[in-house]
């Protein structure tokens with residue numbers, strides 16, 4: 409974990425008169441899982457969408473692998489597109505396509521024979537921990553947890569270096585959420601990914617993240633380990649990292665470590 413793979417400098421994002429980010433700076437280091445936390449509406453998902461090029465900030469610069477995301481040439485865009493995988497909050501699967509077809513969607517831009525595409529899709533489906541027959545099912549036939557795994561399989565479709573996960577454990581029961589945390593950590597370590605992970609889930613921070621960035625007051629207020637952030641003197645940060653839920657998550661981690 410040495411050099412930054414993503415840099416954000418002086419980011420200002422606004423919708424009409426409503427300013428979401430103002431003077432936001434952040435680096436994501438190669439090989440880390442960076443957790444992004446912050447109160448509701450602080451602009452975590454908006455930041456994710458800005459990095460992957462779906463939103464353009466009013467000011468500032470975002471680079472991914474040294475490429476300025478919002479001023480990239482066609483060739484650079486294609487390069488970035490191949491390097492990134494995104495799992496959106498609700499899975500964002502196409503309901504009229506099977507899981508396998510959903511995973512094949514990002515592969516369509518590659519010139520691959522249909523049989524190879526489908527084999528690759530099945531590999532990603534199994535990497536995401538889905539059973540062998542999940543590929544032929546439609547999203548409506550899957551549980552919420554399975555849909556999330558299908559969304560993860562699609563994010564992995566192009567063997568990305570960088571994976572963006574928006575609230576991966578939201579809506580999962582605690583056991584399903586811990587399994588998903590382990591899956592993310594395992595895949596990151598095995599595949600050497602860098603992960604930008606938006607979450608409210610304290611257990612996920614403990615189980616997965618190397619470092620955490622806190623969004624507050626329209627910027628990144630602090631970055632660090634959970635221990636470092638617990639000592640920050642800011643009302644929201646203090647309550648989040650020292651409140652009853654934080655203590656419960658810490659005790660659970662301590663029990664696992666015993």
Ligand SMILES: Nc1ncnc2c1ncn2[C@@H]1O[C@H](COP(=O)(O)OP(=O)(O)OP(=O)(O)O)[C@@H](O)[C@H]1O
Nearest residue numbers: 423428446447448449450451452453454455606608
């Ligand atoms: N396309 C848009 N047009 C107008 N406002 C938007 C748009 N997208 C997001 N916003 C606003 O930007 C703010 C930040 O939204 P965002 O979804 O990033 O919050 P968040 O920190 O991810 O919140 P949560 O934790 O509740 O998911 C919100 O007030 C939201 O309403």
